[in-house]
Amino acid sequence: MKLEVRHLTKRFGGVAAIDDVTLAFPSGSLSAVIGPNGAGKSTFFNLISGAIRADGGHVLIDGEDITAHGQAAIVRRGLGRAFQVARFFPTMTVRENLMAAVAAHRGQWGDLMRRFPPPGASPRAREIAAMLGLADSSDRVAATLSHGDQKLLDIALALALEPKILLLDEPTAGMGPEERARMIDRVQHVWSEQKLTLVFIEHDMDIVFRIAERIAVLCYGRLLAAGTPAAIRGDPAVIAAYLGTEVLAP
Amino acid sequence: MTPLAREGGIALIVLALLLGAPALFSSPAFEDFIIRLSALALFASSLNLLVGASGMISFGHGMFYGFGAYAFALLMQRTALSLLPAFLLTLGLTALAALLVGGVCIRLKTIYFAFVTLAIQMLFYSVIISWESLTGGDQGLRGGIPRRVIAGLDINHQRHLYQVCALLLVVGLFAMRHITASPFGMTLRMIRDNEARAAFLGIPLWRPKLAVFVLAAVFAALGGVLASLFVSGAYPELADWPISGQAIFAVMLGGIESFLGPLAGSAILLALNDIFTRITEYHGLVQGGVILLFALGLRRGVLDFLRRDRARGEAASR
C-alpha cells in the first residue's frame, strides 16, 4: 500500500514539530527517515498512526484520507508500528504477547466464551516468533528479555496485525554493533518476505545508506530533502545542515 | 484435561465439601464465618477484577456492594417479588448504575480514576443518609427481609443461608476466574501491562474497560446481596467508604497476582477481626498493626508471596 502525507503540520505550543511536510512512500518501498534529535521524526510517526492529532494537512493510505481516524481504525486499515522505546506486555511470555496480539487482530479481544488462547492463535504466534528469530525465547517472560529481543518483540506485535505498512521508530536504538546487524537483517527479511511498505527512523548513517531505497531528511520539523541515497548524499542543503562532510567520501 | 474442566472439577469438589461439612461437624461459628466470608470474598475478588486484572485502582468500589444490599433489601420490602427475581433484578440495576458511573470514570487516568470513584461513592452514601423516606437514613432498612424461601430453602435458618452463600461464593469465584482466563481477560491484562500498545493493536480501550467495570460491579453487588441477607436489611455502613477500604485491604493482604488472593485476604481479615474483637477493645489498632506488618514484611500479598517463594525454590533446584 502507498502511504502519503500532504502539508502535514503539528505544533506543540508555539513550536512546529512537523511543519508542512509533503511526502510519499510508494507501495512496497523501504524508506528511511533521518534527522537530528528533536527533528520531529517520532512526531511524524505519531501523526501518521493516529496517536496524536494533526493541526493541519492529511495522511492518505492508497489515496484514502485517514487523518481523522482513530488509532484502532488506522490499524484496521493496515498500518502497524513499533516504538522508539519498545512497547509490549512485560508480565506475559513472548508467546502470550503474540497470541494476545493475534487474538486482538482477529477481533477476539472481547471473547468471554472460551479460555485463552483462542483456537489458531498459537500456530500463528509461532510463525511470527520464527520470522523474527524469537522462537527460542517463546516461553520467557517478556520483561526478562534482552533489550534487542524486546525491540524485536515490539516489531513482532506489529506484525501480528498483518500490516501492509510498517513504521519502525529507531529499531536499532541502544544496541551494540552485533545486535544492530542482526536487527537490520531481520528488518530486511521481514520487508522482503511480507512485501511491506516499510518506513524506519534511524540514526546510524551506514545502515541508512546501505539498505534504504529512499531517504527523507527532517530538520526542525521541515522536510529538508527526500530521494534516493545517492541524491541525498549529494544534496548541499542536507550536507550543510546534517550530514557534514564525512559521509561524502564513500 | 483442559483448564476449564480442571477448575470446574475443583470448584465442584470444594462446593461438595462445603455443603457436606455440616453433616460431619455441626459448627454454627464455622457456618457464620463462611457466610460473612462469602460476602467479603466476592466483593474483594470483584475489586481485584479491576485492580489486579486490569490495573484500574478504584477507591469507590464499595458503592456497588452497598447498592446491591440496598437494592435487594428494598425490592424485597417494597415489592411483591420473590427471592430469585429480586436477586436478578438487583444485579441488573447494579449493571445499569455501573454503566453510568463507569461512563464517567473509565476515561480518567489512574489517580483521577481512583479519586473520582471515591467521590461518587461519597455522593451515593450521602444520598442514602438523606433520602430517609426510601432508605431509612442513618438507621438503615430495618424490618427484616420477607419471603426468604427459595427452592425449598428457608434462608431464616442459618444452615440454609450457609448453603446458599457457599453456592454463590463458589459459583461467583469460578465465574470471575473464567473471566480473567478468557481472551477478554487477556485483553484486560494487555491494558494493565501497556495501554498504549494495546490501543495500537486495534483495541478500543474504553470498551473492555467499561465492560470490566460493569462486571466487577455486578459481582460486588452479589456480595452485597449476601450481606443484606446476613444482616436482614441494609445499613449505611455497607455503602460507606471504609467498606471500599476493607476490600482494598483484603486484596492487598491476600495478593493481587493470585486469583485466590482476595479470598485468602478476606479470610485473614475476618479471622483477625474475630480474634482481636474478643481479646482487646483496641482491635482496630491491633488489626491495623498486623496488616502493616504483613505489608512491610512480605511486601506483597500472602498468596503472591507464597507463589513467588515456590517459583524461586523451583528455579534453585533446577
Ligand SMILES: Nc1ncnc2c1ncn2[C@@H]1O[C@H](COP(=O)(O)OP(=O)(O)OP(=O)(O)O)[C@@H](O)[C@H]1O
Ligand atoms: N507530546 C509532546 N508535547 C510537547 N512537545 C513534544 C511532544 N512530543 C514531541 N515534542 C517536541 O517535538 C519535537 C520533536 O520531537 P520528536 O520526538 O518527534 O523528535 P525526534 O526526531 O523523534 O527525536 P529523537 O531522535 O531524539 O527521537 C521536540 O522538540 C519535542 O520536545
Ligand SMILES: [Mg+2]
Ligand atoms: Mg524519536
